[in-house]
Amino acid sequence: xxxxxxxxxxxxxxxxxxxxxxxxxxxxxxxxxxxxxxxxxxxxxxxxxxxxxxxxxxxxxxxxxxxxxxxxxxxxxxxxxxxxxxxxxxxxxxxxxxxxxxxxxxxxxxxxxxxxxxxxxxxxxxxxxxxxxxxxxxxxxxxxxxxxxxxxxxxxxxxxxxxxxxxxxxxxxxxxxxxxxxxxxxxxxxxxxxxxxxxxxxxxxxxxxxxxxxxxxxxxxxxxxxxxxxxxxxxxxxxxxxxxxxxxxxxxxxxxxxxxxxxxxxxxxxxxxxxxxxxxxxxxxxxxxxxxxxxxxxxxxxxxxxxxxxxxxxxxxxxxxxxxxxxxxxxxxxxxxxxxxxxxxxxxxxxxxxxxxxxxxxxxxxxxxxxxxxxxxxxxxxxxxxxxxxxxxxx
Amino acid sequence: xxxxxxxxxxxxxxxxxxxxxxxxxxxxxxxxxxxxxxxxxxxxxxxxxxxxxxxxxxxxxxxxxxxxxxxxxxxxxxxxxxxxxxxxxxxxxxxxxxxxxxxxxxxxxxxxxxxxxxxxxxxxxxxxxxxxxxxxxxxxxxxxxxxxxxxxxxxxxxxxxxxxxxxxxxxxxxxxxxxxxxxxxxxxxxxxxxxxxxxxxxxxxxxxxxxxxxxxxxxxxxxxxxxxxxxxxxxxxxxxxxxxxxxxxxxxxxxxxxxxxxxxxxxxxxxxxxxxxxxxxxxxxxxxxxxxxxxxxxxxxxxxxxxxxxxxxxxxxxxxxxxxxxxxxxxxxxxxxxxxxxxxxxxxxxxxxxxxxxxxxxxxxxxxxxxxxxxxxxxxxxxxxxxxxxxxxxxxxxxxxx
Ligand code: SF4
Ligand code: SF4
Numbered sequence: 001x002x003x004x005x006x007x008x009x010x011x012x013x014x015x016x017x018x019x020x021x022x023x024x025x026x027x028x029x030x031x032x033x034x035x036x037x038x039x040x041x042x043x044x045x046x047x048x049x050x051x052x053x054x055x056x057x058x059x060x061x062x063x064x065x066x067x068x069x070x071x072x073x074x075x076x077x078x079x080x081x082x083x084x085x086x087x088x089x090x091x092x093x094x095x096x097x098x099x100x101x102x103x104x105x106x107x108x109x110x111x112x113x114x115x116x117x118x119x120x121x122x123x124x125x126x127x128x129x130x131x132x133x134x135x136x137x138x139x140x141x142x143x144x145x146x147x148x149x150x151x152x153x154x155x156x157x158x159x160x161x162x163x164x165x166x167x168x169x170x171x172x173x174x175x176x177x178x179x180x181x182x183x184x185x186x187x188x189x190x191x192x193x194x195x196x197x198x199x200x201x202x203x204x205x206x207x208x209x210x211x212x213x214x215x216x217x218x219x220x221x222x223x224x225x226x227x228x229x230x231x232x233x234x235x236x237x238x239x240x241x242x243x244x245x246x247x248x249x250x251x252x253x254x255x256x257x258x259x260x261x262x263x264x265x266x267x268x269x270x271x272x273x274x275x276x277x278x279x280x281x282x283x284x285x286x287x288x289x290x291x292x293x294x295x296x297x298x299x300x301x302x303x304x305x306x307x308x309x310x311x312x313x314x315x316x317x318x319x320x321x322x323x324x325x326x327x328x329x330x331x332x333x334x335x336x337x338x339x340x341x342x343x344x345x346x347x348x349x350x351x352x353x354x355x356x357x358x359x360x361x362x363x364x365x366x367x368x369x370x371x372x373x374x375x376x377x378x379x380x381x382x383x384x385x386x387x388x389x390x391x392x393x394x395x
Numbered sequence: 396x397x398x399x400x401x402x403x404x405x406x407x408x409x410x411x412x413x414x415x416x417x418x419x420x421x422x423x424x425x426x427x428x429x430x431x432x433x434x435x436x437x438x439x440x441x442x443x444x445x446x447x448x449x450x451x452x453x454x455x456x457x458x459x460x461x462x463x464x465x466x467x468x469x470x471x472x473x474x475x476x477x478x479x480x481x482x483x484x485x486x487x488x489x490x491x492x493x494x495x496x497x498x499x500x501x502x503x504x505x506x507x508x509x510x511x512x513x514x515x516x517x518x519x520x521x522x523x524x525x526x527x528x529x530x531x532x533x534x535x536x537x538x539x540x541x542x543x544x545x546x547x548x549x550x551x552x553x554x555x556x557x558x559x560x561x562x563x564x565x566x567x568x569x570x571x572x573x574x575x576x577x578x579x580x581x582x583x584x585x586x587x588x589x590x591x592x593x594x595x596x597x598x599x600x601x602x603x604x605x606x607x608x609x610x611x612x613x614x615x616x617x618x619x620x621x622x623x624x625x626x627x628x629x630x631x632x633x634x635x636x637x638x639x640x641x642x643x644x645x646x647x648x649x650x651x652x653x654x655x656x657x658x659x660x661x662x663x664x665x666x667x668x669x670x671x672x673x674x675x676x677x678x679x680x681x682x683x684x685x686x687x688x689x690x691x692x693x694x695x696x697x698x699x700x701x702x703x704x705x706x707x708x709x710x711x712x713x714x715x716x717x718x719x720x721x722x723x724x725x726x727x728x729x730x731x732x733x734x735x736x737x738x739x740x741x742x743x744x745x746x747x748x749x750x751x752x753x754x755x756x757x758x759x760x761x762x763x764x765x766x767x768x769x770x771x772x773x774x775x776x777x778x779x780x781x782x783x784x785x786x787x788x789x790x791x792x793x794x795x796x797x
Contacts, residue, residue: 081716081717081720081732082713082714082717083705083707083713083716083734085492085707085708085713086710086713087710115524115710116523116524116548116679116710116711117524117710119548120679120682120710120711120713120714121714123548123681123682123714124682124714124717124718126682127682127683127686127718128721133681133682135548135549137547137553137554137557139545140521140545316531316534317528317531317532317535318531318534318535340490342492343492345492345493345494345523345524345525345528345708345710346524346527346528348489348490348492348493348528349489349490349493349524349525349527349528349529349531349532350528350531351489351490352487352488352489352532352535353531353532353535355488356535
């Protein structure tokens, strides 16, 4: 209720999306609800087609850890059989399920991107709860250029079959064309905002934009999702996403301009405070560079397949580095920061390549160790000191 | 069953050679000292040394497949164990939260394959996130000398078709790289059309990396489930405590090596994919597949306890530990989860936990009495996956609430 009032009052896209994502998430706890536990990149449109809401472990864990449930989840994490060196999104989601803070899965749906760890989690939950686990095999895209046609048609075929299977499994009638129209509305808005940011007309805070896209993942294909993303098109709608100018009016804006790679410490603002205190801003986030294309509602599977294959963090480390260089150049960034989320092998495994490619291109690069689910103020002094010297070097 | 023991590779002759010396030669000389007869020596290479070697990382690919284009298949782990494990000062710097097996293989591959003039190849299956990224890191240094096939987690028909396509592309890559090199005796030279015994007989192939229990496995002891092990330390520690090792399921275990080495050298790509997926069931495999595999191995071994040994920072191993624990619960077997390194060593705290666990096993007379009747059926049919099949499951709407 409180979020609803805030959403209605502020009228911002962020509050609107938060409200609808939370409402949809709460409905998953209702008696008889069908609960699809899905991979973060699973095309939500396939579920929206049947009026289903995805339960994305990473998003669910983040939400709970930002609420009064943190203590309870942390206690369960400490008791868990899963070792501490695993991705904390998964440990927290698993712990929340064990303590019934999250509803049990009715089906588990995976995608090979972005990590094997999440496939292991979903597969194991399916096994324990005696529900199916179906995973979309997404081939690795080439280092250069778009996904190959044979790759697109392979994934499109799997998505089509899975969409049908969800219908058989739930006994519901699909409305995929409508879901895709909603998805296209959101994508149009998202691309327009992206173009504005790239051109320099819009200066939006990468940290908040990450959170927006992160939560938005639940609502692709829904009317609420379309409306939420469209709110970004108005000044009022994006009021709480803009980078505060803090006296930099009349100058070329905040400096240094930074690109943020991978996930963010959701509940610990210390790194961003340090950046702000130095007059800088995160002007772009890597994870937001997707969903920029509209997908043909009449033939959605190839478009959805391409979106999956060409995700900026999927593919080889070389591909990722190439896209990061393009993004840093396009965003006229002074430097790039990689958040080394504890336990993320696929992300950490790209660091040597990123480091050498960015050095070769003369783009300053800093890595920050941390955990995306750290408590507020969880960032270490070493991290702050390293960040400060990096920022000073860039000024 | 033939025993394959681990022993250190870098003997006196090899140690005298510079680190940049072609690995094939280093290892060949090494083994020459130890056991000449078991060496598989391939053809001359343009890099001017001896063998056109194709290394592989995780034990997911059948060595015989790599041999079909004349390359000598060799586990990268052999290089890792032969080396000093130290990273070259200009070498690739991995994040500290990286699986030590990956770090060791990366270090070995980098220091050896980037040596001037070396044209050896490497096949690094993208089995898990860490290994996939290891391939990415090496690709930057080695260019087209590394191949990174994707290996599915499942073994259904679609997965087999996909892997068959990967293998076809891998074969084309091997063929391309074989062109211009002197080929090793083709498989056809084997009258039976079988793969070269030097690469397929676990007793003689890769004895440097294949691990098996130091004493013949006996029932009533512990069954060890592990990722990659570098040697027998853990198994020996169990035996030393007076508890037999009833069986071992490890990525570097003798059973896996034997399964991968068995079969014809020249299968169709489809058949090759099928064989590979059946042989390489490991922590990264689909849970139903892995469960079935472990349950049947445990049932055959009749252990009185289960130990799961995981490498730090290994995600598939972490979930495998949960699965192992659930199997132990269902079989009412005592269970111990430990963390080992690579190279593996039984450190103080692990030894304490291990000894306490083993002591409990030996003291539990009732448990040992129970084990007299080894032919008793398992408490339940553990080989059947609890996952409902389509036949079990009508198209009902399922509630998420349990
Ligand atoms: S942070 Fe990394 S390991 Fe965790 S869910 Fe994301 S990609 Fe997977
Ligand atoms: S599965 Fe585990 S042990 Fe094997 S390479 Fe991956 S992280 Fe390392």
